[in-house]
Every structure is written in structure tokens, then in C-alpha cells.
Amino acid sequence: MSGIEGKVVAITGAGSGIGEATALLLAARGAKIVLGARRSERLEALAARIEKAGGEAAWARTDVTRREDLSGLVKLAGDRYGKLDVLVSNAGVCLLSRLDDLRVEDWEEMIDVNLKGVLYGIAAALPVFREQGSGHFVNTVSTAGLRIVPLQSVYAGTKNAVRTISEGLRQEAGDSLRVTVVSPGVVRTDFAERMDSAVKDQIDKMMEIGLSPDAVARAIAFAIEQPDGVDVGDIVVRPTAQG
Numbered sequence: 444m445s446g447i448e449g450k451v452v453a454i455t456g457a458g459s460g461i462g463e464a465t466a467l468l469l470a471a472r473g474a475k476i477v478l479g480a481r482r483s484e485r486l487e488a489l490a491a492r493i494e495k496a497g498g499e500a501a502w503a504r505t506d507v508t509r510r511e512d513l514s515g516l517v518k519l520a521g522d523r524y525g526k527l528d529v530l531v532s533n534a535g536v537c538l539l540s541r542l543d544d545l546r547v548e549d550w551e552e553m554i555d556v557n558l559k560g561v562l563y564g565i566a567a568a569l570p571v572f573r574e575q576g577s578g579h580f581v582n583t584v585s586t587a588g589l590r591i592v593p594l595q596s597v598y599a600g601t602k603n604a605v606r607t608i609s610e611g612l613r614q615e616a617g618d619s620l621r622v623t624v625v626s627p628g629v630v631r632t633d634f635a636e637r638m639d640s641a642v643k644d645q646i647d648k649m650m651e652i653g654l655s656p657d658a659v660a661r662a663i664a665f666a667i668e669q670p671d672g673v674d675v676g677d678i679v680v681r682p683t684a685q686g
Contacts, residue, residue, distance in 0.1 A: 446667065446668035446669060446670060447469055447472040447473055447474050447664060447667055447668045448472060448473030448474070449473060449474070449475070450469075450473075450474045450475070450528040450529060450667065451474070451475045451477065451520050451524040451525075451526050451527050451528050451529070452469050452474045452475070452476055452477065452528060452529040452530075452531060452667070453476075453477040453478075453479060453516055453517065453519075453520050453527055453529070453530050453531065453568075454466050454476065454477070454478060454479065454531040454533055455479045455480065455505055455507050455513075455516070455530075455531065455532055455533050455534040455560065455564065456479075456480055456507075456533040456534030456535060456583075457476075457478040457479055457480045457486065457489065457502075457533070458478075458480030458481070458482045458485035458486055458489070459480075459485060459632065460630070460632035460656050461533055461583060461627065461630060461632065461656045461659045461660065462480065462531070462533040462534070463485075463489060463656070464655075464656035464657045464659065464660040465531060465533065465656075465659070465660040465663050465664070466478055466489060466493065466500070467489075467492070467493065467660070468657065468660040468661065468664055469660075469663075469664060469667070470493040470496070470498035470499070470500060471496065471498065472664065472668075473498075474498075474667075475498075475499040475500070475501075475523075475524050476490075476493060476498065476499065476500040476501075477500070477501050477502070477503075477516060477519055477520045477523070477524075477527075478490060478500060478501070478502035478503075479502070479503055479504075479505030479507075479512070479513075479516045479534075480504070480505060480534070481504065481505065481506050482504075483502075483504045486502035486503075486504065487502065489502070490502045499524075501519055501520075501523045501524075503515055503516050503519050505534075507532075507534045507556055507559075507560030507561075507563060507564070508555040508556055508559065508560060508563075509563075510563040510566065510567075512563075513560075513563040513564050513566070513567040514563075514566075514567045516567070517530070517567040517568050517571055521571065526575060527568060527571055527572070527575075527578065528577070528578065528579060529578070529579040529580075529581060529667055530564055530567075530568045530578075530579070530580055530581070531581045531583070531663060532560065532561045532564045532565075532580070532581070532582045532583065532605075533583040534556060534560055535556060535557050535560075535583065535585075536552055536553055536556045536557065537553070537598050538552065538553060538598070539594040539595055539598060540594060541593065541594060542596055542597075549597075550597045553597055553598055553601050554597075554601055557598070557601035557602060557605065558601045558604050558605060561582055561605050561608065562608070564580075565580065565608075565612065568580070572619075572620050573620075576619050577619055577620070577671070578619075578620050578621070579620070579621040579622075579623070579666075579667060580609070580612065580620070580621070580622045580623070581623045581625060581663055581666060581667065582605050582609050582622075582623070582624050582625070583625050583627065583659075584602040584603075584605050584606050584609075584624050584625065584626050585598070585599070585602045585626055585627060585628075586626050586627065586628040586679060586681055586685075587599040587602055588600075588602040588603040588606055588626070589626060589679070602626075605624070606624055606626075609622050609624045610622075610624075610676075613674070613676060618672070621666075621674045621675075622674065622676065623663075623666040623674070623675050623676060623677070623678065624676065624677050624678070625659065625662055625663055625666070625678045625680065626677070626678065626679045626680070626681075627654065627659045627662075627680055627681065628653075628654065628679075628680065628681020628682055628685045629649050629652060629653040629654065629681065629682055629685055630653050630654045630655075630656055630658075630659060631653035631654065631655060631656070632653075632656060652682045652684040652685060653682060654680065654681070654682050658680055659680055662678045662680045665678070666678060
């Protein structure tokens with residue numbers, strides 16, 4: 444029996460990319476998956492795919508900028524499966540631009556999704572984990588926070604804020620909870636769809652060296668499958684060709 448089999452794992456941003464790949468991998472290894480994302484049709488299709496392969500999955504439309512949606516996702520896990528072992532906070536948005544462009548609405552959206560969305564997940568799951576006496580937070584951040592470059596100031600800032608909060612949570616968590624931060628590099632996803640054309644062209648070119656989302660999913664699975672008392676704190680996974 445693997446360290447994943449039987450665990451109940453909720454995943455935000457599960458409709459595509461890293462979230463979808465993580466859901467499929469963990470379900471294949473015996474986890475019960477609770478899917479959250481904004482696009483209901485994708486969640487329904489993914490849950491059906493998991494169930495067709497013999498796995499178990501539940502889903503709820505989840506907008507991480509709404510605290511009540513995160514509470515509902517955690518409640519769904521408890522109602523359907525009786526517990527929640529892992530919350531993977533993966534939902535994120537990247538809207539790159541120069542600060543001079545003053546795209547303040549984009550800044551606010553990244554703060555709401557990337558930062559506040561993780562905090563709302565913590566607020567929903569932490570009381571449940573405390574009551575259970577166990578639980579695992581897995582927060583997806585980015586190598587953008589490790590090497591700051593132009594256009595990524597606000598995006599990197601939100602990811603570094605999550606990194607800082609995660610470390611504080613780890614220190615406060617005690618010996619019964621686990622906290623993992625996963626920092627992917629360039630990953631082949633629809634990451635650049637909402638960027639302006641000049642930036643999108645740059646990102647699309649970078650995608651040529653990008654990892655498959657499956658590579659990040661395997662890193663997340665590695666952290667989850669560790670035995671009790673082993674906390675994998677920080678994982679960086681990026682293409683060998685990335686500078």
C-alpha cells in the first residue's frame with residue numbers, strides 16, 4: 444500500500460495543467476480526489492475520467508477568490524469521504540507586464556487568486572486538520588520568486604508571499620501537520636493565454652523548453668507519499684534547459 448492510497452486530496456485549479464495532472468496521478472495511486480476550479484464542465488469531465496479508470500472523485504465549482512467556495516470544497520471532502528488529508532492550493536494566474544503600464548486590475552487579480560486564495564484555503568482546512576490531528580498543505584508557487592526578472596514583479600511578489608506564509612505555517616504547525624511548497628519552472632500549460640500579444644510571444648517561446656505538467660505532479664506526489672513525521676518542505680522542479 445502506497446503512502447497515497449486512501450488519502451483524501453482536495454486540489455484547486457484542477458481544471459487543467461498541473462492541477463489536472465496531479466489529480467490523475469494521485470487518483471491512479473489510490474487517492475480520493477476532490478476537484479475544485481472555476482470551469483464546471485472541465486471538472487465534471489475530469490471526475491468522469493477518474494471514475495472510468497476505477498478511481499474516486501468529487502467536484503465543486505470553486506473560485507478561490509471567494510472564501511465560501513474554499514470552505515465548501517473542504518466541506519465536500521468531509522461530507523463525501525469523512526476527512527481531508529491534503530489540500531493542494533494550485534490555482535493561480537499570471538498576468539505579466541511592466542509596472543509602468545499600471546495594470547492595477549491585473550495586480551489585484553493576482554493578489555486575490557495567488558495569495559488570498561491560498562489564505563482562504565488555509566482558513567478552511569486548518570481547523571479540520573487540527574481537529575483530525577493530521578493534515579498536509581501543498582502550495583504551488585514558482586521559480587519566478589527565486590529569480591526576479593522584469594515583467595514579473597507582482598506575480599513573483601504574490602508567489603514569494605505564499606512562500607513566506609507557508610514557512611510561517613510550517614513553524615506554527617507543530618508535529619502533526621505538514622507544509623510543502625512546490626516551485627515549478629517553465630511548464631507547458633495555457634499559462635500565457637490572457638497576456639498581451641508581445642508578452643505572450645515571449646512566453647510561448649519559453650514553453651518550447653517547458654516541462655510536462657506530469658513532472659510537477661510527480662513532485663507533489665513525492666511529498667504526499669512520505670511517511671508520517673517526514674515533512675518535505677521545499678521542492679524546485681524545472682527544465683534542465685531553464686536558466
